[in-house]
Amino acid sequence: MIPxxxxxxxxxxxxxxxxxxxxxxxxAVEFSKSNKQTIVLFPFYLLVVFACYSLAxxxxxxxxxNDCKEASEELKKQILEAKExxxxxxxxxx
Amino acid sequence: xxxxxxxxxxxxxxxxxxxxIIVWLLVRYFTESGYDYExxxxxxGSPDGTLEVAxxxxxxxxxxxxxxxxxxxxxxxxxxxxxxIKHAKGNFVIIMDADLSHHPKFIPExxxxxxEGNYDVVSGTRYIGNGGVYGWDFKRKLISRTANxxxxxxxxxxxxxxxxxxxxxxxxxxxxxxxxxxxxGYVFQMEMIVRARQFGFSIGEVPISFVDRVYGESKLGGxxxxxxxxxxxxxxxxx
Ligand SMILES: Nc1nc2c(ncn2[C@@H]2O[C@H](COP(=O)(O)OP(=O)(O)OP(=O)(O)O)[C@@H](O)[C@H]2O)c(=O)[nH]1
Ligand SMILES: [Mg+2]
Numbered sequence: 656m657i658p659x660x661x662x663x664x665x666x667x668x669x670x671x672x673x674x675x676x677x678x679x680x681x682x683a684v685e686f687s688k689s690n691k692q693t694i695v696l697f698p699f700y701l702l703v704v705f706a707c708y709s710l711a712x713x714x715x716x717x718x719x720x721n722d723c724k725e726a727s728e729e730l731k732k733q734i735l736e737a738k739e740x741x742x743x744x745x746x747x748x749x
Numbered sequence: 750x751x752x753x754x755x756x757x758x759x760x761x762x763x764x765x766x767x768x769x770i771i772v773w774l775l776v777r778y779f780t781e782s783g784y785d786y787e788x789x790x791x792x793x794g795s796p797d798g799t800l801e802v803a804x805x806x807x808x809x810x811x812x813x814x815x816x817x818x819x820x821x822x823x824x825x826x827x828x829x830x831x832x833x834i835k836h837a838k839g840n841f842v843i844i845m846d847a848d849l850s851h852h853p854k855f856i857p858e859x860x861x862x863x864x865e866g867n868y869d870v871v872s873g874t875r876y877i878g879n880g881g882v883y884g885w886d887f888k889r890k891l892i893s894r895t896a897n898x899x900x901x902x903x904x905x906x907x908x909x910x911x912x913x914x915x916x917x918x919x920x921x922x923x924x925x926x927x928x929x930x931x932x933x934g935y936v937f938q939m940e941m942i943v944r945a946r947q948f949g950f951s952i953g954e955v956p957i958s959f960v961d962r963v964y965g966e967s968k969l970g971g972x973x974x975x976x977x978x979x980x981x982x983x984x985x986x987x988x
Contacts, residue, residue: 727960
């Protein structure tokens, strides 16, 4: 497998070539004026959609990041238990 | 499989207060679940006397359970693992922090998961299912989630928690990975799991709760983010 960087570069360059080809009329396909406009702005739409999606996903994940309060309380109890038991086995805390 | 043995690698640097607790918990959960195990303590000449504590524990639990492999001075986590693996007798190795952030109660779950899918690596994850954290404020959660999101998009690593370091490895797999990884700090953990995927090893995941250290100092600073970005780019270009 080639590294991820080059995978990204390949996909990106294919995308940009197609876009440039259409926008600068290198291909013999006729588009209506409004379609052409959409294509010209397409990369920017894509960027905006991706940015919004990313913000939404990250926001959701931060909001739903579990706070493990029970885990911390369980641990505190077990620390006391451990100290008791270790002392009874002759361990010296100082 | 009968005959499986689990070597727990505990690198320590100034963990005098945490070490007895983590060892006690390890012994407890291994005894309850009945798996064969050993705990390898790799102390790097901690000035707080962690090694003295370890020696006491060795006396209490026996030399076949507590294996002391100290080094003279602080030489870093990566080489601590290499040093520990050399002395590991188990066919599986568990890597975890000694600062009580990683709770030994999850180890039986790791082992069960490993057997279920015959995985090469089982990784603890804070980011899915019942996994989570304790003691993190909004800012830290935001940074963590953002960093994780970017990494997932760029590297598609096939594991949800890349910077966590609570994992179970087949010993030969770990040996191969450690040799292939060059990063330092927690980028090292990231490289390990990304390369595991690159080499085609199978990865299972178990949700864990991560509790911030109670005793001792935290080493999280501003340069961590810089190190993360550097590590991310390095892995992006090489894996
Ligand atoms: N042997 C050895 N152990 C180390 C060294 N540096 C860190 N450790 C241990 O590695 C584990 C992880 O280190 P931590 O200091 O907890 O790193 P962290 O989890 O990224 O940061 P905090 O928990 O926020 O301090 C702990 O058990 C440390 O005692 C080292 O140079 N040598
Ligand atoms: Mg820690």
